[in-house]
Amino acid sequence: MIATSILHYLDYVQNLDYLAAIVKSVSSVELDNIINGLLQSENYETVSSTCLFIRDLVLFGSQNPDCEKFCQGYSESSIVKTLEQLLFSPNHFIRKEVVYTLGKTYSYGSLPMLNQAFSALRDIDPILLPRLIGEMGWLGTENFWAFLESMTTSQVYMTRWAVIDVLSEFIGDDARVQDQLFQNKFRFTEQLRRDSNMLIQSEAEYEYQFLKFRSETYNLSKAQRKKKRKDLERNYKPTFRFAHISTAFTNYLYTERLTQYSVGEFEAFISNMTQGYS
Helix, strand or coil: CHHHHHHHHHHHCCCHHHHHHHHHHCCHHHHHHHHHHHHCCCCHHHHHHHHHHHHHHHHHHHHCHHHHHHHHHHHHCHHHHHHHHHHHCCCHHHHHHHHHHHHHCCCHHHHHHHHHHHHHHCCCCHHHHHHHHHHHHHCCCCCHHHHHHHHHCCCCHHHHHHHHHHHHCCCCCCCCCCCHHHHHHHHHHHHHCCCCCHHHHHHHHHHHHHHHHHHHCCCCCHHHHHHHHHHHHHHHCCCCCHHHHHHHHHHHHHHCCCCCCCHHHHHHHHHHHCCCCC
């Protein structure tokens, strides 16, 4: 009954009364056990629905007195341990859901396991890396740029290409004073525009030129900036971006009901999509 209610939470999203009714209906230990059982089902739809329930209960539950105990004990609960174990699930979609959930529930204590997941998945699940690195950055990992450095040295070109997508997730850099975030973006794109892979070169060159545009044109008139931006788009806009390619491949996996992939399969998919590109 409780498990069914958790899975049906999708029909009651952000309904605090619905969340509270579930929490009140069983003991804390029983609720944790039920949630852990759902997470360990190995079924993506079940895990996804359960993760949604967890995220909203943690994020909004503090607004309801009946949910406070769960929220206060969540970070040290067995649920977090189960989520951490699922970082190494053979199912790509489950891994992605778990990474998102750990990040959005402020699971700071999970950073060591997320670091381990990065080491294990860097060269076998490149389409997960932007989400993984993004959540690690959100949680305040201390060696953020070292992870990107590691990606740029990978023999798997899709892993190197994913760096550009990671960089695009981090906004707020100041092009006028060229703060540290801006400088790091510039450094990585400058490096990747010289990559041996043409797809990486193309997207990195565009991002590099866009950063230059932002830093060199902020004092121009609106009309001048508009003209230069049009020139930039015409001359450097890439035909293929990692974000678009990875989304297309993810859709392919989902449509074909595939839960995992090899980098060889991803590379073949890219080759098919970019056939004739040079």
